[in-house]
Amino acid sequence: MSQQRHGSTPGGADGVPAFPDLPEATIARLPEYLRALHHLAETGAETVSSEGLAAAAGVNSAKLRKDLSHLGSYGTRGVGYDVALLIDQIEYILGLDKNRAVCLVGVGNLGHALAGYAGFASRGFRVVALFDADPKKVGEEINGLAVRHIDDLERVAVEESIAIGVIATPPGTAQAVADALVAAGVTSILNFAPGVLSVPSNVDVRKVDLAIELQILSFHEHRKASLTALPGGRAPAVANGDQEAVGS
Amino acid sequence: MSQQRHGSTPGGADGVPAFPDLPEATIARLPEYLRALHHLAETGAETVSSEGLAAAAGVNSAKLRKDLSHLGSYGTRGVGYDVALLIDQIEYILGLDKNRAVCLVGVGNLGHALAGYAGFASRGFRVVALFDADPKKVGEEINGLAVRHIDDLERVAVEESIAIGVIATPPGTAQAVADALVAAGVTSILNFAPGVLSVPSNVDVRKVDLAIELQILSFHEHRKASLTALPGGRAPAVANGDQEAVGS
DNA sequence: CGCGATTTGTGCACGCCTTCACAAGCGCCT
DNA sequence: AGGCGCTTGTGAAGGCGTGCACAAATCGCG
Incomplete structure (x- = not known):
């Protein structure tokens, strides 16, 4: 371990101790x-x-x-x-331990589901604001939370000190939303819209593209099919299981 | 390129040529x-x-x-x-090019959204069957597709030659669903339920855990906060953008 | 009190992936 | 026809991550 110990705030009442930089x-x-x-x-x-x-x-x-x-x-x-x-x-x-505040932009098909996803609240996150550009959706209430217009994003984000934003809009508007989030002081973005976002270097972006996941699986299907085509017979389903996962 | 060329079916009418094993x-x-x-x-x-x-x-x-x-x-x-x-x-x-058939198990909050997600159809996948264990949901129609009972999974999967299954159930039932999918001949699974699935080694599993994505972002928030606490002042938002992404 | 069983923490080697830097190839312009 | 600029394809080096195998440490028991 090359990193010498800084002592994780041994007895001190100090707030933030030295931060290990993990891989x-x-x-x-x-x-x-x-x-x-x-x-x-x-x-x-x-x-x-x-x-x-x-x-x-x-x-x-x-x-x-x-x-x-x-x-x-x-x-x-x-x-x-x-x-x-x-x-x-x-x-x-x-x-x-901070119970982080999250906002979600785009209350369409997917966004609606994310707004109601119980897995967020149970794992340390509070969805505190929903936004959409469509006036017909503004005011709608999901899971006890009202949808606001996207123009209010900056004000609300500052008020609620939101640091994490989730983008669930159509691909075409994702970049504009990202810009708005960044302008509102958001420094972490989870993006469900296909495509590459351009953001300042101090902002972290993680992307989840559902179609890409399927396409990767499709590749392996293709590969498996072309392998079983040539060699011996098809393996009869290997009975029981060691587990396996493809990528990460 | 250590792989010598097998000729990618130069003039031949052969179906599946040699498969390059990509990283x-x-x-x-x-x-x-x-x-x-x-x-x-x-x-x-x-x-x-x-x-x-x-x-x-x-x-x-x-x-x-x-x-x-x-x-x-x-x-x-x-x-x-x-x-x-x-x-x-x-x-x-x-x-x-096969326009692959996909089935989706679990028509709850998230599953409902996935069933209607336009991004699948537009990128080469057809959702051909929906399943749920809840009798109240069976028969419900989503996007022109009826929800069937999960007991029909094996029969339908074989009929429609479904090779890819999507799991969007609560964590507790995910393993049972995975077992059912495997029994039905599905060899690729996209799992949205938290937790580890155990499957035979010939089955590929990819996992998407939305809370995990947020937790990774939360880590970077924590890190950034503890960094700006010690050194100089906060950088004033870096104006415009080189882009950056955290992980893959 | 000492010994053996158990489990952590880690040094080391290997392999995969990324990145640089450049030779080889192609088209266009003169 | 010849040369020049541009772009691909790739050899080589470096970094990161994984997995093995073992030393160090702790507990329980005789």
Whole structure:
């Protein structure tokens, strides 16, 4: 470990201690560990071994140990990891103790569903504002939250100190919405609209394109079909399962 | 290119030629290239340079050239790539010329939206069946398609030769649904339910967890906050944009 | 009190992916 | 016909991430 310890605010009452810079790949896995840990906590487990947690999260145990070691890990050799403690650690690292405010732009087909998605609230996020450009949708109430006009975005975003915005508009308007979000001080964007967004370098963008996911699966279907075409017979479905996942 | 040419069915009427085994990372980017190419085709462009296409797809031009070179690329030095030809190539590789049949299980909040998502149909996929376990939802019609009971899954999947299934159920039932899909001969699954699915090794699974995406963004928010807390002042929003993206 | 069983934390090697830099190829202009 | 500028395709280097295998540490038991 080249990173010398800064001490995670040992006894101090200081707010933000030194921040470990985790590998991107590790960060992407932490939420999965967290979900598995919550599940374990509900079943009453006090501690987990790396082996057990790795299985629950669908990864290699060595990878899990290395990931956890990056955040100064609280594990006990011969015993395992304290579930409650690890949950707190990961939630702190991910910044989930802040109960972050999120706004959603575009209350169409997909946006409507996202506005009502229970999985957000249960995992540390509050959807505090909905926006749409269509006057017919403004005023509509979804899940107890009124849809506002997009012109109010900047004012509301500042008032509610929203740092994360979700774009669920048609592709054509996504860039304009992104610009508006950035102007409103939003520094993280989750984009469901196909296409590339251009934003300042201090803004983080993550993209989710549902069609792309299907296209990747389609490729593997194509590949599998062209393989079983040539060699022996079709394997008869391999009975039971080691699990497998394609990409990340 | 270590793979010697098998000839991509030069004049032959043969169905499936040898399949180039592309790196996973490349496969994941092909759909984005494809989308950018379609956009270019609509604007009437005949050819694109790697630089131009790379910009439209949000990647490095060298990476794009290497990606395209893997599939035996049809580019002309000094000119660029033929847009129409490249579209055909990528669609063939991704197996999109088959207009693949997809079924969707779980017509709840999210599933309802996915059933009506226009982006699927426009990019080579037909949603041909909807399933749900709730008798109250069976019979309901969404976008001209009736919801069937999940017990009919196996029969319908075989009839319609469905190879790709989408899971949009609550987490608790996702594994059971996955098992049913596998039993019905589905070999690719797109899973929106949180949690790890266990499937035979010949089945590909891709997971989309919306909360995880937000949690990753939350981490970067946390990081940015703890960085601007210590060093100089806050950068005043960087005016205009080089673009940036966090992960993939 | 010491020993063995167990599990974490990590040094190391390997492989994949990205990026640079440049030679090879193509078209156009003179 | 010849040369010049532009663009592709790719060899090589560097970085990142993964997985193995083992030393270090802790607990429980005799």
